[in-house]
Amino acid sequence: MSNIRNVGEMVESNHDEYNRQRFVSILRKRVLMDFAGDMKTIYQKKVEPNFEKKNGRKPKDGREIRKAMLHEPVFEGWSSLRYNAQLMTWWSVQPVIERSLDELIQAAKDAKAANPAGGSLELNPDVDVPRAITELDVHLMPGCFHTEYTDDDVAQGAVYHYGTTVFSGGLPHRRITKGGVASSIANYLKLAYPDFKPERILDMGCTAGANTTPYKEVYPDAEVHGIDVGAPLLRFGHARAEAEGMALHFKQANAVETGYPDNHFDIITSSFFFHEVSVPDTKKIFKECHRILKPGGLMLHMELPPSDLTDPYYNFYLDWDAFYNNEPHYEKFRGLDFPKTLAQCGFKEDKQMMVRIPNFASTPPEEFKAVATGNETLRRDHGNGAVWFTFGGWK
Amino acid sequence: MSEKSVHLPLRSKGKRATFYKDPAVDQLFAIITMLTQELSVAFDRIETVERILDKNGVISRADIEAYKPDEQEETERTQRRDEYIGRIFNILRQEAEALLDS
Numbered sequence: 350m351s352n353i354r355n356v357g358e359m360v361e362s363n364h365d366e367y368n369r370q371r372f373v374s375i376l377r378k379r380v381l382m383d384f385a386g387d388m389k390t391i392y393q394k395k396v397e398p399n400f401e402k403k404n405g406r407k408p409k410d411g412r413e414i415r416k417a418m419l420h421e422p423v424f425e426g427w428s429s430l431r432y433n434a435q436l437m438t439w440w441s442v443q444p445v446i447e448r449s450l451d452e453l454i455q456a457a458k459d460a461k462a463a464n465p466a467g468g469s470l471e472l473n474p475d476v477d478v479p480r481a482i483t484e485l486d487v488h489l490m491p492g493c494f495h496t497e498y499t500d501d502d503v504a505q506g507a508v509y510h511y512g513t514t515v516f517s518g519g520l521p522h523r524r525i526t527k528g529g530v531a532s533s534i535a536n537y538l539k540l541a542y543p544d545f546k547p548e549r550i551l552d553m554g555c556t557a558g559a560n561t562t563p564y565k566e567v568y569p570d571a572e573v574h575g576i577d578v579g580a581p582l583l584r585f586g587h588a589r590a591e592a593e594g595m596a597l598h599f600k601q602a603n604a605v606e607t608g609y610p611d612n613h614f615d616i617i618t619s620s621f622f623f624h625e626v627s628v629p630d631t632k633k634i635f636k637e638c639h640r641i642l643k644p645g646g647l648m649l650h651m652e653l654p655p656s657d658l659t660d661p662y663y664n665f666y667l668d669w670d671a672f673y674n675n676e677p678h679y680e681k682f683r684g685l686d687f688p689k690t691l692a693q694c695g696f697k698e699d700k701q702m703m704v705r706i707p708n709f710a711s712t713p714p715e716e717f718k719a720v721a722t723g724n725e726t727l728r729r730d731h732g733n734g735a736v737w738f739t740f741g742g743w744k
Numbered sequence: 745m746s747e748k749s750v751h752l753p754l755r756s757k758g759k760r761a762t763f764y765k766d767p768a769v770d771q772l773f774a775i776i777t778m779l780t781q782e783l784s785v786a787f788d789r790i791e792t793v794e795r796i797l798d799k800n801g802v803i804s805r806a807d808i809e810a811y812k813p814d815e816q817e818e819t820e821r822t823q824r825r826d827e828y829i830g831r832i833f834n835i836l837r838q839e840a841e842a843l844l845d846s
């Protein structure tokens with residue numbers, strides 16, 4: 350392959366930086382596993398029984414549980430730890446990225462100039478960055494997805510890429526599976542629809558392309574595109590893909606108005622995207638997907654499941670991010686009537702699709718295949734990335 | 745390498761969350777969590793020094809910076825950090841433990 354340095358692997362943390370990162374990974378694992386388990390115990394053994402005594406019924410939704418939990422010491426402590434671990438994730442990678450930024454930028458330029466894999470990068474500085482992103486640093490990531498600090502900047506792409514590695518570095522399922530969502534969806538589709546041969550695939554809100562790449566791996570003959578509003582993410586994603594020999598086409602565009610022609614894509618997908626989008630924009634994006642999808646094409650997005658499919662405690666747990674992780678649209682998104690909303694945006698009810706897809710890398714191949722070919726329904730729930738909830742429909 | 749050209753911000757845009765009635769407690773929580781991290785890192789540094797000394801008998805700063813634990817050692821360190829976090833923040837776990845005992 351080429352001798353271009355890979356922006357996704359070239360950052361060298363020093364001894365203490367590396368160990369700060371490791372600490373945060375393990376802290377997050379503790380928070381999400383043990384401490385979260387304690388909180389549930391206290392809810393089940395104390396808070397819920399007290400609520401029932403007082404009201405003669407169980408809490409009806411996540412909001413009621415939240416109210417009952419808000420001043421429980423375990424909630425305060427768990428939340429504080431989780432919140433701090435989130436911030437510390439970004440802080441643990443920022444210093445080494447600052448120090449390496451000139452080299453990262455140079456490597457990205459080299460990758461673009463040499464273009465060994467034959468992918469592309471199309472930036473448009475006039476693109477309309479949604480207020481959802483400019484007003485709050487989503488995921489508490491300082492600088493969010495769009496800020497540029499210097500010419501040809503890749504810093505936020507690097508912060509996201511290296512930060513998410515720390516973020517999931519302590520979790521058993523996710524350990525080596527960057528791109529786990531996309532590899533699960535792509536492999537699922539390939540097994541479930543062996544005659545479906547997509548020529549063109551689009552990943553919306555692709556960030557640095559972690560979940561764009563697997564589509565090219567599973568469907569090497571397809572043209573794979575990714576759009577996002579953040580230029581530093583796309584520069585980083587393009588450079589990494591080129592260095593890894595992956596021909597991906599990145600374009601700076603708002604998913605509300607992508608600029609692609611009608612009937613253009615066979616598959617349109619996204620991962621962890623819609624919860625960051627306001628509900629009015631969500632509907633516009635579904636309609637835009639319908640417009641640019643070919644007849645017979647499939648739109649299939651991954652997100653957390655809607656709240657009417659999950660129990661109130663789980664909703665309370667998941668909606669934490671809406672309140673504290675600067676993801677204000679999360680709760681409203683999960684509260685949508687999915688079938689109705691999709692139908693309003695052009696995806697007929699009888700052509701809609703809602704499936705839970707097991708995580709490809711951590712599921713035994715026979716089990717994965719059985720689920721994909723419909724010989725077995727999935728028993729396990731979404732948890733720690735073991736199963737991905739997807740929704741959408743055929744055009 | 746040249747002077748750092750860019751300083752990335754530490755503060756996240758948006759209101760800082762508070763979980764306690766008195767926001768000073770939230771600030772203390774943040775400080776303590778950061779201190780816990782630094783102590784863990786200091787521990788790692790000592791461990792690195794010890795391991796290099798065990799192996800080579802002499803040491804330089806460059807050895808420390810370049811030191812990369814192998815997989816086995818990383819697993820041991822992870823276990824140590826994990827238990828350490830469990831000890832430091834144990835107070836948060838005691839209510840659940842008591843409820844499970846009763």
Ligand SMILES: C[S@@+](CC[C@H](N)C(=O)[O-])C[C@H]1O[C@@H](n2cnc3c(N)ncnc32)[C@H](O)[C@@H]1O
Binds near residue numbers: 482560603621630
């Ligand atoms: C949490 S990230 C998605 C993560 C990514 N799919 C991955 O798996 O690595 C959400 C992304 O959506 C982008 N985004 C948000 N609103 C958008 C919009 N209206 N159009 C295009 N991209 C958008 C953000 O810039 C951000 O990169």
